[in-house]
Amino acid sequence: MSGQVYLDYAATTFTAPEVVSAMAPYFTQSFGNPSSIYSFSEENRRAIAESRQKVADVIGASRDEIYFTSGGTEADNWALKGVAWRNRAKGNHVITTKIEHHAVLYAAKFLQENGFEVTFLDVDPEGRVRPEDVARALTDRTILVSVMFANNEIGTIQPVAKIGALCRERGVPFHTDAVQAVAHVPIDVKAMNIDLLSMSAHKFYGPKGVGALYVRKGIRIENLIHGGGQERGRRATTENVAGIVGLGAAIELTSSRMKESSARIAALRDILIDGVMKNIPYAKFNGAPSGERLPNNANFSFIGIEGETLLLDLDREGVYASTGSACSSGSLDPSHVLMAIGLTHEQAHGSLRMTLGEETTEEHVRHVLEVLPRIVKRRREMSPLWEDFLKSIEGGR
Helix, strand or coil: CCCCEECECCCCCCCCHHHHHHHCHHHHCCCCCCCCCCHHHHHHHHHHHHHHHHHHHHHCCCHHHEEEECCHHHHHHHHHHHHHHHCCCCCCEEEEECCCCHHHHHHHHHHHHCCCEEEEECCCCCCCCCHHHHHHHCCCCEEEEECCCECCCCCEECCHHHHHHHHHHHCCCEEEECCCCCCCCCCCCCCCCCCEEEEEHHHCCCCCCCEEEEECCCCCCCCCCCCCCHHHHCCCCCCCHHHHHHHHHHHHHHHHCHHHHHHHHHHHHHHHHHHHHHHCCCEEECCCCHHHECCCEEEEEECCCCHHHHHHHHHHCCEECECCCHHHCCCCCCCHHHHHCCCCHHHHHCEEEEECCCCCCHHHHHHHHHHHHHHHHHHHHCCHHHHHHHHHHHHCC
16 A cells, blocks of 8 residues: 555644635635724624534534634633632632543643642543542532543543533533544533533644633633633634634534544444454553544554554554654653553553544555554564563463
8 A cells, every 4th residue: 555544633633625715715815803893804703703603503502602712722721720710719629530631630730739629530441530439529619620521542431421410410610621522422511511611623624723612601710811802801812713714614514424424434443443453462452442432543552562663663654643642742751541541651651542534544444454463563573571571471371
């Protein structure tokens, strides 16, 4: 097979041609500042309102509950810091998990450094947060619970509706980082008792540098960015009109084909998982079973292999994957997600995440299943860790 096999859609997606077309006029023709009162800017104000409605429709929200941001990281930071600062007179306790994206983890640690108490919940070996653990952690001083909708590394989908119901019963705001889930799996913020939700356009075939935060009416939240009166006085800075239009176009497009696309991609994912587990000895599959994980996610660990070396070998074969979160690339530390589900340092360092998308074909998957076992075999033959592992097995017989 010739060409490239891109299997890192969890890191970012291409911007769909239809989305680029929708954005184009707002760079060169309708370039007015939406805050200006003259008629030239009316088209931009209308375009922002239409995009806001498109986002709201997909997640079951109202248009005036959607606030545009620079991406998922800002949305996560705004949710945690904004709710914490605004409600600190009520309490100082925040609950989150050990497998969150760093945008949530580092925001939570910032709050810790500034006088807040944070509980980091454990997960089960497949990466699930137990609702009963959330219930036990709630106190009269709890002012926010933040649990991601689906994990960016291992793809496990959380019991969001159950956790949301627990929080609603206790009157505690519930935030979910849905960056990996929006437009890929069904979401209804009302049915799931979600109070705040983060998303990012470049995860669903939109442009980079734009996202949104859903804030349910009645939720008290402090502004993260101060200045002008944009976003109904909640987020200052001149609106990224082209980006916002792109987000709206992308979420509408991706959601319209979500059912058929997810089924096709999940079938390819299962072929990939089955092939890896059958053809590579002692491969470990990470995360929840197919029905409880994102349709595009496959995560493995290989004893005796360094993940970064594996990525370079795959690159030479035209296959582009990752070892985990793109935001942590270059780090020598093992994945905090894989450590949280009980893997050893060696297993975590030998991890490989492959995430499929709109342009993934069965030919791509078959190519990976042809080259990956050969790469793993060759690297293991050079690895002292693999020799030690084989000796430990022989010694146990």
